[in-house]
Amino acid sequence: MAAAAPPPLPFRTYEEYLEAQVTARDLRYLESEAVGRQLVELGVCGSGDVLRRQEFEARAAAAAGPAAATPQKSLASTGKEIKDNFLRALAEREEANRTGKISSIIFIRDRNSHHQEVSAYIDYAHRLRTDDFEVYFSGKKRLFPRNTDLSFYNWDRNVSTSTSSPNYQVIAENACGLLFKNKSDRKIINVDPKAYPGDNTTRTPVETDLYLHVVIYDHIIRRGT
Template identity: 55%
Template structure:
């Protein structure tokens, strides 16, 4: 799925104030006439009787991502005229993973580098999940002070480059502003840089690719962490 398609889908969700409004948009007048109950019509839609419908969790997650992206876009011009503020600045970081993110923050914010973060750990339900995160994109759409302050743990989600829940076997993939996901290649999962078309290979038995590097990290906060850095060459 191309990023433009994903972006349009996300933006369309912002017009709904609530999940119920989203469900109502998929209910026809004829269905309301026969069912005589808006609540019943919503339940039929939510449980998939009308095809693929987002769950409440997916709706909330994707709407939040869309709203954050809109806010970032609307403030883009204003932010260009201001000195860059780093979320990691002045923070006392003890974990290797957070230290590594702090070292890469300025380069990812400025466009000198685009990093992909692989995380494997357990979510709040105790389920093992893993996924790949576009760090530069997340920096633009989320407040990373919460992560660097230790108030929130960075975890992969369904709107990231790739996500897999090992218990429910839910799997998603989404191209981002910086990377295109290639998941049907004979060499396995690949990410193509949108800036220079270079290929990132995440197979641990292969080299990561031209202008790419791979860093394995030991972390007190995660089961498994790997950072892939793509240096952007400037002419």
């Protein structure tokens, strides 16, 4: 009888696997997360029983095997008659965000049902996994800011929330303003319109009739950088 395959690892990259074993206590004595990852790999920090990169990648490939053979679900935007610029922009980015080639952050500012001005930075890839986007692309509902998005602000009530997602860590208290750190390649996205958005990141304002203000930040993920 063939030996059972090892269980899949709950990490997308080897760096993420190492980083998960660096404790808050370790970080107090280390220069950076990068140093922490190196020490975990060497067995100095963490449990000491650490997979080598080749072992990790072999297990990841084995786990991806059956999934790769499964037919991919059609895109939510497929077959939809899309006229608005914003929805067209989302449709153009849907496949790349679903496959992890690009990680887009959507800024939306508009008025809610109480006529209060609200805005949010939305992790597009995360929303694609949790929302039914067919209703958005078909025009039945609007993609709208939520207080569970990366950063949410109610301008009338002066209420703000910050929530990290599976793809981004929110860095709210920073001299440079609001920042988002991509968890895959650890690059920083700066959403200040007057600042450089970051390595491998572009900022695209979108003219739309659906909202007061829309900007899309596209971050191309570089694995192993």
